[in-house]
Amino acid sequence: MKNESPLDFTIAHNRDEFQKTIEETNVRISQGHYKATPLIGGKAITTPHSEISIDPSDPDQQIGEVWYANKEHCDQALKSLREGAESWSETPAAERADILRKIAQGMRERRNELSALIIREAGKPWKEADGDVIEAIDFCDYYAHEMDRLAPKHQTMDVMGEGNYYFYEPRGLGLIIAPWNFPLAIPCGMTVASLVTGNATILKPAEQTSIIAAVFAQIVLEAGVPANAFAFLPGDGEDIGAYLVDHIDIDVICFTGSKGVGLDIIRKASEVKPGQRNVKKVIAEMGGKNAVIVDEDADLDEAVKGVLYSAFGHAGQKCSACSRVIIVGDAYEPFVSRICDAAKDIAVGPSQNPETFVNPLIDFESQQRVLNLVDEYKNEHNLAFRGTTPHKGYFVPPCIFTDVDTTSALWNEEIFAPVLACCKVSTFEEAIHVALKSQYALTGGVFSRSPKNIELAWKKFRVGNLYINRSITGAIVCRQPFGGSRMSGVGSKAGGPDYLIQFLEPRTVTENTMRRGFTPELI
Amino acid sequence: MTSNPTAHSTKLHSEIVSFGREIFRDIGEEQPSAFNKNYWTGRIMEWSMTQPDFKTNMFRLVDVLPSLQSSRAIAAHVHEYLSESAKHIHGLVEWGVSAKPNSLRGKLTSAVVKQSVRQMAQQFIAGETPSSALKQLRRLRKLQLSFTVDLLGEYCLSEKEAEVYMNRYLEALEVFGKEVPAWKESQPIIEGHPGEISPVCVSVKLSALYSQCGPLNYTKSVQVLSDRLRSIARMAKENNALVYIDAEDTAHNPIIYEVFRTVFGEKEFLDFPYPGIVLQAYARESEEILYSLLSFAKERGKPIAVRLVKGAYWDAETVTSNQNDWPSPLYSIKESSDANYEKLSRVLIDNHEYVLPAFGSHNIRSLAFACCYAKEKGLTEKDFELQMLYGMAEPIARAFSKRGYLVRLYVPLGEMIPGMGYLVRRLLENTSNESFLRHTFFDDAEVEELLKEPHLQD
Known part of the structure; x- marks a missing residue:
């Protein structure tokens, strides 16, 4: 397994090519080239209702029209998949793995175009957009590799006169409910995991990033996934998402999004209805309120840089983002003062600008929610820094609160925006204690140069992904399997060795090989 | 008359070896x-x-x-x-x-x-502030060693920090401009040597002057840094000081070279004497960069100074390219950097009418090559200089200086915290298995081995 290499933007030629593709994509966007329609049985369906997907950096700009599926379309899709499920489940695993490699290849061939669409529709800056695409490619290659590993049946124990075999089979029908913050990588990872394990699969993309998902869905079909093994259903989550979660034909649900929706899915999925074959398996990745500890002896150059990027990269809209910093002792004053100064000068701007550090939030609703929250929090807490933003676009200014009370909502609730809360503690042990005072346990970080404290963090700072002396976002498939526990999710790590098993049902077959007094072993 | 290239190179080689032996003999038992x-x-x-x-x-x-x-x-x-x-x-x-x-x-x-x-x-850092470094700098001049001063700093993460750094440079130029020329030791070490037009010289780390400097902010980085370099160059002119622009990592170097060409190609700075730039021999692209610098110097019509070094970012760049699965922009084997260093030395010497070559190294073979090849090409000790790091290899510096070469020491100033990063790099450099200084002063390697001609591998 080799990870796809990120684009080296230090090379002028790469920057120029990337810019050129953005411009070409912009032309196609303005010509109405991109649209999203439900894909059922391999066919694009025009539906009665459509919405326009827009550019968060400039909401006057339309990215494309999105045709919303309704419940009838869901039923059609389920019918088609029920027909296709068996034959897909019986397709040799190696063939399914090869199809994933073709999906990866399909994305490679359109790599910069996909990045450009991510920049426009999801509002991610250049590097983040490229990172999204390579992560999607990595998921395909890695899960293909993993399926090759898991596919062969194996003998549990070698016992005379009997064969004991253990192997995995698909669960049946998979439902993928995807977020907008990694508009390609996450839907792709979840979808291909479900497909490669032999489940007929529905992808329900996030409303805000349906166009990117539609391009991905097209690549999936072009790579050779049979028309009745995959359905793409853009639409309203509260309408069709909820309908599909409840549906008796769904066997496995894979969700990434907010804690509220995730817990709702887990609850609903647990209700068994008449005619339902399986108890639904739910894999849910739900969010975080991730803390970085800056030890008294930390290298502040690295700590300020690492926290700045972890908190404000992609405007804090990553489940792995840093939203709390706990600073030990005398490091507090210099750290806070340097990060506030540094935050002042990072570029807040449209995602198409290569230098943009802080991009807009995904939509108007998010922007208003966060602006109101910041107004509310600033009455109770010390807002040490508030940045400025362009007028156009769904921007919110990067904000840094200091001396934050660790029992407050600001300290405990996920905001999903460039809002950072800082607090001071007197010892490293206390810092870990405060860091863990959270309902979530996704990522965490430590900047320290004390071997003893680093060891303590390994042991006690129990989060899904712990990063030492570096930024806490940007987990790489296979290298850093990603996912959390507690209210951050159920299920094992994406891009890790236990992920695919969740889409599979293990079976054991025991065969008595003894016939009429002879056994093959003794002949 | 055409000479046989093999015989020619054999002759040069034997000169290098005998010259190198003399240097080793001069150093004797002396240790840094x-x-x-x-x-x-x-x-x-x-x-x-x-x-x-x-x-x-x-x-x-x-x-x-x-x-x-x-x-x-x-x-x-x-x-x-x-x-x-x-x-x-x-x-x-x-x-x-x-x-x-x-x-x-x-x-x-x-x-x-x-x-x-x-x-x-x-031992490696001459003082925390320009004023506190004066004593050490004067000591160097007394020893017939020239200097260039570098200001160590923490990462520049904000414009406030960039401004502080900028002001330190301006202050340093003012302090040195006022104090140094008054010393009796500031008489030129070699009369008529262009490096001794002024005893005051600073080396500038450009990326520290702009917190948002980087390849994805290329245009603005060039524009902002050009402005800031102009301020430094004006202050340098006022104080009659020389300036070198340090090279950095591959991500920043294209910006740095462009800023250098932009500012020192402007009418206002055409009379700026020997504006200096650094070329890193470990970079695969270094030859190409050198030719572009040469054409810049020709266009400018007045010579520039080029400090040729091996390069100081090898570990960091190797890690970056390795983690991202990018081809490394640097030679992976040290001997290749050494071989390329000699190749570039030839080009610099062959073009000395456009550039003042400054050979920055502690490797006696590399320096001996430059000195012998220069001699063969009819250059005198006024046509180039040698540069070394303060505190690293005093016996080598003195040995060359005694033989009539102009030796300039690169002298860092700064506080303890940023100073430690620099100190650790120096310690690493001294103790690395590949270190020439280690081989010379600790491992007692054979002189023949140390003076062997390097070959380009990878």
Whole structure:
């Protein structure tokens, strides 16, 4: 397994090519080239209702029209998949793995175009957009590799006169409910995991990033996934998402999004209805309120840089983002003062600008929610820094609160925006204690140069992904399997060795090989 | 008359070897203070070269020390990093590495360790401020050594920090411009040498002057840094000082070269004497960069100075390219950098009417090559200079200086915290298995081996 290499933007030629593709994509966007329609049985369906997907950096700009599926379309899709499920489940695993490699290849061939669409529709800056695409490619290659590993049946124990075999089979029908913050990588990872394990699969993309998902869905079909093994259903989550979660034909649900929706899915999925074959398996990745500890002896150059990027990269809209910093002792004053100064000068701007550090939030609703929250929090807490933003676009200014009370909502609730809360503690042990005072346990970080404290963090700072002396976002498939526990999710790590098993049902077959007094072993 | 190239190269080679031998003979038993085992630094170096685990732990300890305030914290770190090594290294225990952090012995340990690291740093860093460095700089001039001053700093993460850094440069130029020319030692070391037009010279790390400098902000980086370099160049002109622009990593170098060409190609700065730029021989693209610098110098109509170095970002760049699965922009084998260094030296010497070559190295073979090839091409000691790092290789510097070459030392100034990063790099450089200084002063390698012609491999 080799990870796809990120684009080296230090090379002028790469920057120029990337810019050129953005411009070409912009032309196609303005010509109405991109649209999203439900894909059922391999066919694009025009539906009665459509919405326009827009550019968060400039909401006057339309990215494309999105045709919303309704419940009838869901039923059609389920019918088609029920027909296709068996034959897909019986397709040799190696063939399914090869199809994933073709999906990866399909994305490679359109790599910069996909990045450009991510920049426009999801509002991610250049590097983040490229990172999204390579992560999607990595998921395909890695899960293909993993399926090759898991596919062969194996003998549990070698016992005379009997064969004991253990192997995995698909669960049946998979439902993928995807977020907008990694508009390609996450839907792709979840979808291909479900497909490669032999489940007929529905992808329900996030409303805000349906166009990117539609391009991905097209690549999936072009790579050779049979028309009745995959359905793409853009639409309203509260309408069709909820309908599909409840549906008796769904066997496995894979969700990434907010804690509220995730817990709702887990609850609903647990209700068994008449005619339902399986108890639904739910894999849910739900969010975080991730803390970085800056030890008294930390290298502040690295700590300020690492926290700045972890908190404000992609405007804090990553489940792995840093939203709390706990600073030990005398490091507090210099750290806070340097990060506030540094935050002042990072570029807040449209995602198409290569230098943009802080991009807009995904939509108007998010922007208003966060602006109101910041107004509310600033009455109770010390807002040490508030940045400025362009007028156009769904921007919110990067904000840094200091001396934050660790029992407050600001300290405990996920905001999903460039809002950072800082607090001071007197010892490293206390810092870990405060860091863990959270309902979530996704990522965490430590900047320290004390071997003893680093060891303590390994042991006690129990989060899904712990990063030492570096930024806490940007987990790489296979290298850093990603996912959390507690209210951050159920299920094992994406891009890790236990992920695919969740889409599979293990079976054991025991065969008595003894016939009429002879056994093959003794002949 | 056409000469046989093989015979020619054999002749040059034998000259290099005999010249190199003379240098080695001049150095004799003399050791750079960094290797002197009577000093703390020397002992640390010795242990580092024989015990790799100790080396990692010791250098990590050195890196963290200045950020530690309390003696308890220092004692705790000393214990955490070194107590394992103390089991194998005789002599370490007497520093109290196993003392309890809160005990009196622990507190004494921290005072000793902090003081020792400060001394070690002072060996490579001439002072915290321009004024405090004057004494050391004057000492260098007295020894017939020229200097260029570099200002160490923390990462520049905000414009406020960029401004502080900028002001330090302006202040340094003012202080040196006022003080240095008045010294009697400021008489040119070599009369008529362009490097001695002024005794004052600074080396500027451009990326530290703009917090948002980077390839994705290319246009603005060039524009902002050009503005800031103009201010420095004006201050340098006012104070009659020379300026070198340091090269950095591959991500920043294209910006740095463009800023250099932009500012020193402007009418206002055409009379700026020998504006300096750095070329890194470990970079695969270095030859191409050199030719573009040469055409710039020709266009400008007035010569520039080019400091040829091997390059100082090898570890960081190798890690970056490795983690991202990018082809490395640098030669992976040190011998290739050495071979390329000689190739580039030839080009510089062949073009000395457009450039003042400055050969920056501690490698006697590399320097001997430059000196011998220059001589063969009819250059005199006024046509180029040699550069070395302050505190690194005094015996080598003096040996060349005594033979009539202009030797300029690169002298860093700065506080303890940013100074530690620099100190650790120097220690690494001295103790690395590939280090010429280590081979020369610690391993007692054969002179023939040290003077062998390097070949380009990869």
